[in-house]
Amino acid sequence: MNALHAPRTPRALSSTARRLLVLAVALLLLGGVAVAATLHAAGRAAEKDRTRADGPPVRQGRVTLDEPGRAVFRNMAWGPHRDELTSVPAGDPAGPRTASGVHCLRFHTAGGTGICLQAVRGGLRDSYRAVVLDVRLRETRHYGLAGIPTRARVSPSGRTVAWTVFVSGDSYAGSNFSTRTSVLDTRTGELDRNLEDYRLIVDGQPHRAADVNVWGVTFADDTRFYATVATGGRTHLVRGDRTAKTLETLHTNVECPSLSPDGTRVAYKKRVEDASSDAPWRLYVLDLRTQRETPTAEHRNVDDQAVWRDDGTLLYALPGDFGSDLWTVPADGSGSPRLLTKAALAPAFTPAGTAR
Structure with a gap:
């Protein structure tokens, strides 16, 4: 080639x-x-x-705490009104929401008084405060908080309010946490800053210990209430008296009690055997007269202080797409859980004769 x-x-x-x-x-x-x-x-x-x-539609409007047949809760839906107190008809909880412009992390109302636990933004880190609201959601008093808000309640008359914060740790599920619970007389301004200062009676005997924690107040009236006390590795339902400054144990393995409208039963979260340490609680109801416990038909983990929607129905929060949804279940153990409304937390009713 x-x-x-x-x-x-x-x-x-x-x-x-x-x-x-x-x-x-x-x-x-x-x-x-x-x-x-x-x-x-x-x-x-x-x-x-x-x-x-x-998400549910939300619009700005007028919200008061004395309009009959309304439910008020923290709105969790995304948008400009997230974390505001919103109002819906109690008979249409999934309907359009009216936003108040008042932001709360935890909230409760009764007798025309509201208690709002707020975050105060700014500085190197957030701080928190408890704000007492009148019927038109105007501030009447406020108090600095020592930790992260977790529970809030108002007595049926609206004359006494209580709140709980975490001062260390951030969950009731673990053993390394500390709480502080305060009770305020809204008429006189008298404040019991820490219920751990009350005299504690465990099983009929005076009890003093460094590991006492108190949380989750629910009121019977302006001076008598129920709450949870933890000490010695156990939790107790206690009956409290503001006048006598006492806490007396009634039942074990009770957390975040909620007194029924007729004052005869307490709904609460109970630690159950063989449950995950991250999801240990189930929703129970205790008959205060007989001390008989009834498990509800809600078998999921309930990390909330339930409220009574009426004499026979419990209302509580579970995790949802927006952070929290509200569910209901019968208090007598019958029926099954039912989704009430999405993107909501810390519900109460106005006038509040049922949300204790």
Whole structure:
């Protein structure tokens, strides 16, 4: 074959050409990753927008604590009114919401008085305060809090309020936590800052210990209440008396009690055997006269202080798409749980004769 027409043998690429080729491939790969990330972010944003669109409608308006047949709760739906107190008809809890403009982490109302536990933004870290509200949600008093808000209650007359905060730890599920519970007379301003200062009687005997914690007040009237006391590795239902400054144990393994409208039963969360340490509680009801316990038909973990929607129905929060949803279940152990409304927390009723 003529050497002039012989086929050429490909020569190895120069080092410069190889580097250029590697760079081109890398740029293509990075471009593909950027496009994929952009598409993924757009998809997540669209999904979030759909989630917000699926949430309950909320509009600004007038909210009071004396309008009959209303439910008031912390709105958890995404948007400009998240964490505000909102109102809905008690008969249509999933209906359109009226937002008050008042922000609360925890809330309760009775007798025309509201207690709102708020975060105060700013500085190096958030602080917290308890705000007493009148019937038109105007502040009448406020008090700085020593920790993270967790529980709040008002007596049926509205003359006494209570709140609980975590001063260390952030969950009742663990053993390393400490609480502080305060009770306030809204007429005189007298404040019992720490119920651990009350005289504690355990099984009929005076009891003093460094590990005492008190939380979850529920009122019978302006001076008598029930709460949880933990000491010695056990939790107790206690009956409290503001006049005598005493706490007396009644029953064990009771947390976050809620007194029924007729004053005869207490709903509470109970630690059950063989449950996960992260989800230990089930919802029970205790007959105060007979001390008989009844498990409800709610078999999921309930980490909330339930309220009584009426004499036979409990209302409580469970985790949901927006952070928290409200569910109901019969108090006598019958029936089954039912979703009441999405994106809500800390419910109460106005006028509040049933949400203790």
